[in-house]
Amino acid sequence: MSNLKIGALARQTGTNAPTIRYYEEIGLLGSVGRQAGNQRVYSDTDVRRLTFIRRCREFGFSIDQVRALVALVQDPASSCVHARDLAQEHLIAVRAKLTELKALERSIAAFVANCDASCAGGAGPDCVILEDLTKGRTQTRNTSGGRCSKTSACS
Numbered sequence: 815m816s817n818l819k820i821g822a823l824a825r826q827t828g829t830n831a832p833t834i835r836y837y838e839e840i841g842l843l844g845s846v847g848r849q850a851g852n853q854r855v856y857s858d859t860d861v862r863r864l865t866f867i868r869r870c871r872e873f874g875f876s877i878d879q880v881r882a883l884v885a886l887v888q889d890p891a892s893s894c895v896h897a898r899d900l901a902q903e904h905l906i907a908v909r910a911k912l913t914e915l916k917a918l919e920r921s922i923a924a925f926v927a928n929c930d931a932s933c934a935g936g937a938g939p940d941c942v943i944l945e946d947l948t949k950g951r952t953q954t955r956n957t958s959g960g961r962c963s964k965t966s967a968c969s
Contacts (some may be wrong), residue, residue, distance in 0.1 A: 816857060816858050817855045817856075819853065820856070830869065837864070841881075842877075842880065863887075867880055874908065879903075883900060928943070929942055
């Protein structure tokens with residue numbers, strides 16, 4: 815059984831010390847042992863759990879989802895179906911976010927195209943990107959004087 819201090823645990827798991835303390839505070843790591851001087855000491859079990867938590871976070875699971883996954887790992891009677899359901903729910907959210915990011919990409923590409931077509935190299939105050947952002951428009955203009963939608967490129 816390891817008796818790691820927080821710095822060693824941080825190095826071993828690639829998780830910074832404040833994050834480790836936060837995970838303790840919210841109960842993801844459970845109760846941690848203490849040495850003389852009230853220094854935290856971590857076991858091999860803590861290393862495995864923190865590694866699991868870190869991997870969950872790398873996959874973008876929320877703290878609540880991580881908490882649920884940790885509970886599944888700890889419960890020998892848990893079903894893989896529950897883990898799959900959590901992962902499926904997260905996958906749906908990730909796909910929705912990707913859709914939003916693709917729309918954002920098209921909008922920014924339209925900004926760049928409009929700038930290239932109408933004002934690139936000109937003075938800052940004449941920049942269509944700055945103008946559109948200043949006015950808070952939800953649409954960008956195209957060079958033909960019409961409008962293009964936020965989610966589609968101008969032609």
